[in-house]
Amino acid sequence: MQPEPLFPVSLKLKGRTCLILGGGPIALAKLTPLLDTGAQIRVIDPAPLPGVTDLAKAGRIALEAGPLAPHHCDGITLAIDSGEYADGTALLRREADKRNILLNSVDQPDACDYFTPAVVRRGPIQVAISTGGAAPALARTLRQMLDRLMPASLGDLAQKAADMRAHVQATMSPARQKSFWNTLFSMSAIRSLATSRADTLIEQAMTAAPPAGHVTLVGAGAGAADMITLRGLRALEEADVILHDALLDPALLRHARRDARIMAVGKRCGKHSTTQDFINKTLENFARQGKQVVRLKCGDPFIFGRGGEELFHLQEADIPVTVIPGVTAxxxxxxxxGFPLTHRGVARRTTFMTAATNKSLPADKANWDALLQGGTIVLYMAKAGLEATLAAMRDAGINSTMPIAVVSDAGRTTSDRKAGSLGSFLASPPELGDAPALVAIGEAVGLAANAVAEYKDDLQRYYR
Structure with missing residues (x-):
């Protein structure tokens, strides 16, 4: 069953009346955070705890030490049923429905109009975690995790920023304002709060020169979003502009800033949505505008990713550029x-090749015999001309029992592998579908623990 969609809000309750049914420990825990909002709190319970009566004596709440009556719901904005005074539950539900009062019933998610989240507070900052009533204990655990991650002085920084907002608006141009706030609240600045004071960060942001444009070529890794490195993720989180490949896991873009400009510039099987020249010039142009630009590429930028072309173009244009490697397919x-690319006594090198080459290049006449003696070959973009490549290996004298693995959609939940041998694939070429595929060839490939059983007996050392 799909959970009902919820709309998260931060509600101003100052001067508004909230009712709490029950005066036990649960009710006390629920009303405590309400005290900080400036709400007028009305508690109904014939036998409240001393802690509740103490708050009433101090004038912080209004206490009705008797049964719930309909008039108690007059003027109520929010209501909470703690479950500690069951005699009033049915009446409160009826009155809430009649008067359009939002009601939260503790430990009764189906009876709730809203849920109170677990909250991490740092001054004016509130991070609320809700599971929609599905798992309140999980929300508390997540709150504890976030509480450890968020610097104690983060609230101080936020409050000082609020205090100086009018001054920033009056003294800085819109572009300078954006640069200032981005610098002050950058990931690196927030991390430094563990050792630096808020005033120091503000002074540094005030005096910092506007950032020069910069391009980072980021390898996102192959397949799922979590294959990206931490360094690559930091660059993505801080980017003003992101140009990404077509095969990228869309979940990765959720880490981008909400105001970041995101452009899809992918190319599939030579069918260009954008030309490489356009990509190069776009990277350059955004950097010249002072933007922090990320070119987000599947796999590794320098392994059949045309990252070299982008790097050299930017260097020739005197644009600062950094490369962050990624996990290649x-x-x-x-x-x-589970097949090693190198293995002691079996394969001491790996050769990466592509089956799809630019027509301007000379014909690639690989020495298959030499490459496979003590080595592994991995063919990228292998679907084009795979049968011709395998036939060339056979014609070069490669043993028909040479192990081969064809992997499509590596790193994704849709990943698939077809294991076989040179002879078996020549006799019955694998169906590869539309997904990107690579082919691994070599004795080390046959060492996979889950190699297809019918080919295991054929695996042997071919070159001694």
Whole structure:
């Protein structure tokens, strides 16, 4: 059953009346955070705890030490049923429905109009975690985790920023304001709060020169979003502009800033949605505007990702550029299906090749015999001309029992592997579908623990 969609809000309750049915420990825990909002709190319970009566004596709440009556619901904005005074539950529900009062019933999610989240507070900052009543204990655990992650002085920084907002607006241009706030609240600045005071960060942001434009070529890794490195993720989180590949896991873009400009510039099987020249010039142009630009590429930028072309173009244009490597598809496929690319006594090198080459290049006449002697070959973009490539290996004298693995959609939940041998694939070529695929060839490939059984007996050392 799908959970009912909820709309998260931060509600101003100052001067509004909230009713709490019950005066036991649960009610006391629920009303305590309400005290800080400036709400007028009305508690109904014939036998309240001393802690509740103490709040009433101090004038912080209005206490009705008797049964719930309909007039108690007059003028109520929110109501909470603690479950500690069951005699009033049915009446409160009826009155809430009649008067359009939002009601929260503790430990009764189906009877709730809203849920009170677990909250992490740092001054004016409130981070609320809700599971929609599904797992309140999980929300508390997540609150504890966030509480450890958020610097204690974060609230101080937020309050000082609020106090100086009018001054920033009056003294800085819109572009300078954006640069100032982005610098002050950058990931690196927030991390430094563990050792720096808020005043120091503000002074540094005030005096910092507007950031120069910069391009970062980021390898997102192959397959799922969590294959990206921590360094790559930080660059993504701080980018003003992101140009990404077509095959990228869309979940990765959720880490981008909400105001970041995101452009899809992918290319699939030579069918260009944008030309490489356009990509190069777009990176350059955004950097010249002072933007922090991320070119987010599947796998590794420098392994059949045309990252070199982008790097050299930017260097020639005197644009600062950084490269963050990514986990290439060959490594992901090997890890996923348990075949090593190198293995002591079997394979001491790995050759990455592409089956799809630019027509301007000379014909690639690979020395298959030499490459496979003590080595592993991985063919990227392998669907084009795979049968011709395998036939060339056969014609070069490669043993028909040479192990081969064809992996499509490496790193994704839709990943698939077809294991076989040179002879078996020549006799019955694998159906590869539309997903991107690579082909791994070599004795080390046959060492996979889950290799297809019918080919295991054929695996042997071919070159001694």
């Amino acid at each position: 060959a490594s992901v496929a090997a890890a996923e299906y």
